[in-house]
Amino acid sequence: MWVVEDLREYISFLESRGMLKRVKVTVDPVLEIPEILRRIMYSRGPAVLFEKLKGHPEFRLAGNIFCSIDVLKEALNVNRLEEIGERLFEPLKGPPPRTLTEKIRGLGEILGFGRYMPKKTGKAGFQDNVIEGDKASFRLIPAMKIWPKDGGRYLTYALVTLRDPVKDVINMGVYRVMIAGDKEGVVHWQIHKRGMQAHQDASSMGEETIPVALVIGSDPGTLLTGALPVPYPIDKHLFAGIVRGRGLPVFDLPNGVPVPANAEIVLEGYVDLRDLRREGPYGDHFGYYDKPDRLFPTFKLERIWFRDNPIYYGSVTGKPPLEDVVIGKAAERIFLPAIQTLLPEVIDIELPPYGVFQGMGFVSIKKRYPGHGKKVLLALMGLGQLSLTKILIVVDHDINVHNIGEVLWAISSHVDPQRDVMIIPYSHADELDPSTPIPRYGSKLGIDATRKLPEEYGGREWPEEVSPDPDTIKLVDKRWSEYGL
Numbered sequence: 001m002w003v004v005e006d007l008r009e010y011i012s013f014l015e016s017r018g019m020l021k022r023v024k025v026t027v028d029p030v031l032e033i034p035e036i037l038r039r040i041m042y043s044r045g046p047a048v049l050f051e052k053l054k055g056h057p058e059f060r061l062a063g064n065i066f067c068s069i070d071v072l073k074e075a076l077n078v079n080r081l082e083e084i085g086e087r088l089f090e091p092l093k094g095p096p097p098r099t100l101t102e103k104i105r106g107l108g109e110i111l112g113f114g115r116y117m118p119k120k121t122g123k124a125g126f127q128d129n130v131i132e133g134d135k136a137s138f139r140l141i142p143a144m145k146i147w148p149k150d151g152g153r154y155l156t157y158a159l160v161t162l163r164d165p166v167k168d169v170i171n172m173g174v175y176r177v178m179i180a181g182d183k184e185g186v187v188h189w190q191i192h193k194r195g196m197q198a199h200q201d202a203s204s205m206g207e208e209t210i211p212v213a214l215v216i217g218s219d220p221g222t223l224l225t226g227a228l229p230v231p232y233p234i235d236k237h238l239f240a241g242i243v244r245g246r247g248l249p250v251f252d253l254p255n256g257v258p259v260p261a262n263a264e265i266v267l268e269g270y271v272d273l274r275d276l277r278r279e280g281p282y283g284d285h286f287g288y289y290d291k292p293d294r295l296f297p298t299f300k301l302e303r304i305w306f307r308d309n310p311i312y313y314g315s316v317t318g319k320p321p322l323e324d325v326v327i328g329k330a331a332e333r334i335f336l337p338a339i340q341t342l343l344p345e346v347i348d349i350e351l352p353p354y355g356v357f358q359g360m361g362f363v364s365i366k367k368r369y370p371g372h373g374k375k376v377l378l379a380l381m382g383l384g385q386l387s388l389t390k391i392l393i394v395v396d397h398d399i400n401v402h403n404i405g406e407v408l409w410a411i412s413s414h415v416d417p418q419r420d421v422m423i424i425p426y427s428h429a430d431e432l433d434p435s436t437p438i439p440r441y442g443s444k445l446g447i448d449a450t451r452k453l454p455e456e457y458g459g460r461e462w463p464e465e466v467s468p469d470p471d472t473i474k475l476v477d478k479r480w481s482e483y484g485l
């Protein structure tokens with residue numbers, strides 16, 4: 001099976017699909033490139049490769065590489081992104097094998113899972129250049145400053161990689177890193193994320209540092225995996241193999257952290273849990289400057305590795321819809337099979353782009369019993385990162401959640417606010433949500449917009465929905481041309 005090997009091959013692939021533009025004049029990663037990329041993204045334009053960067057003659061910079069969900073599907077070799085989640089969960093569904101042939105086939109499926117395992121290699125393209133000692137500085141990296149009042153230049157799409165101190169699996173999350181000096185960056189791993197969990201676990205085990213690598217530029221499946229809410233403790237390199245369709249080649253850095261061998265740039269070092277600092281402000285995907293009220297740990301840079309003629313990749317955040325709309329949509333589709341494994345009544349889910357993913361979600365269900373809508377709302381309000389969604393609306397299976405008009409119709413015609421609106425007063429909340437009265441601690445809204453059963457409707461039958469008379473449909477079909485319409 002064809003797998004996009006690395007960022008370079010993905011860029012060539014995007015170009016072959018007419019989805020890449022090249023900028024050949026010199027441009028500045030500080031504010032200028034983000035402004036160009038925002039204009040491109042708001043007009044749903046292609047990826048851009050900036051070939052000459054002010055102050056960084058050795059580097060190129062790729063932006064908006066997740067420009068199209070259809071091209072991403074093609075690059076990941078799937079017709080539907082749900083196929084990726086099904087690779088993990090589908091073998092568990094259905095009756096257990098009964099005949100010997102079925103058992104052998106089942107065993108084959110389980111053994112076939114091995115093709116997604118990470119594969120160690122002693123060779124990596126980024127061994128082309130290794131910079132250590134005094135020369136290893138964040139100044140070499142063409143990190144962007146996205147918004148004028150940001151606290152500095154930021155790595156906005158580094159795969160922050162570490163070995164989990166408790167489970168020995170690989171954590172690899174996209175967390176913004178603010179460059180704070182030649183050798184220091186502040187890592188914004190939010191309280192609900194795996195990086196922060198590792199931080200807390202390492203601290204409670206008495207560890208003062210965690211070996212870490214900041215990985216920049218890889219194949220699209222691996223890059224995407226960094227931003228996916230993969231349930232702990234599934235190994236994120238293993239999950240990257242599931243997304244790519246083939247095991248990820250990994251190279252062990254001297255600090256013991258394995259990283260994708262196809263990376264463009266790797267910053268090796270450690271996170272110092274004793275050195276906690278202020279981070280921000282940063283213009284995030286809500287469209288506000290985030291100014292965290294708590295301190296974050298500092299990454300200390302020891303070594304820089306990069307391929308010849310390296311390509312830096314960073315994402316530009318701001319009010320939707322920007323590049324993260326495609327990333328969020330991919331996450332929604334990939335994890336639908338996982339949600340359906342836990343909640344089989346779930347038919348579909350939509351996290352609307354303007355709802356900034358953690359803001360609002362719609363879910364359709366096959367309703368069976370009184371209170372079923374609220375049961376699903378309560379379950380999702382406690383499920384993984386979906387639980388960070390502030391406003392959740394549940395509708396019946398025949399409502400297309402991807403059509404906001406149908407959802408609004410269901411809310412308007414099925415909801416009695418007293419009965420169907422549920423407010424959870426204080427609970428965990430998205431760390432970036434600017435509306436919460438206390439950071440990370442806010443209320444949630446659930447709306448049950450399903451049709452009500454007699455038990456939920458004062459013992460009455462739900463009214464019959466209008467539909468035209470079948471004979472009249474046939475008659476009008478037959479006579480349509482006569483009407484002259």
Ligand SMILES: Cc1cc2nc3c(=O)[nH]c(=O)nc-3n(C[C@H](O)[C@H](O)[C@H](O)COP(=O)(O)O)c2cc1C
Pocket residue numbers: 156157171172173174175176177188189190191192193194195226227228229230315317324327385
């Ligand atoms: C462009 C971009 C920037 C992000 N920045 C952060 C960030 O600074 N901190 C954070 O905790 N999550 C951030 N996220 C979301 C995480 O990548 C996402 O929640 C992911 O699931 C984290 O990995 P984990 O679940 O393994 O912790 C960002 C996502 C994207 C697409």
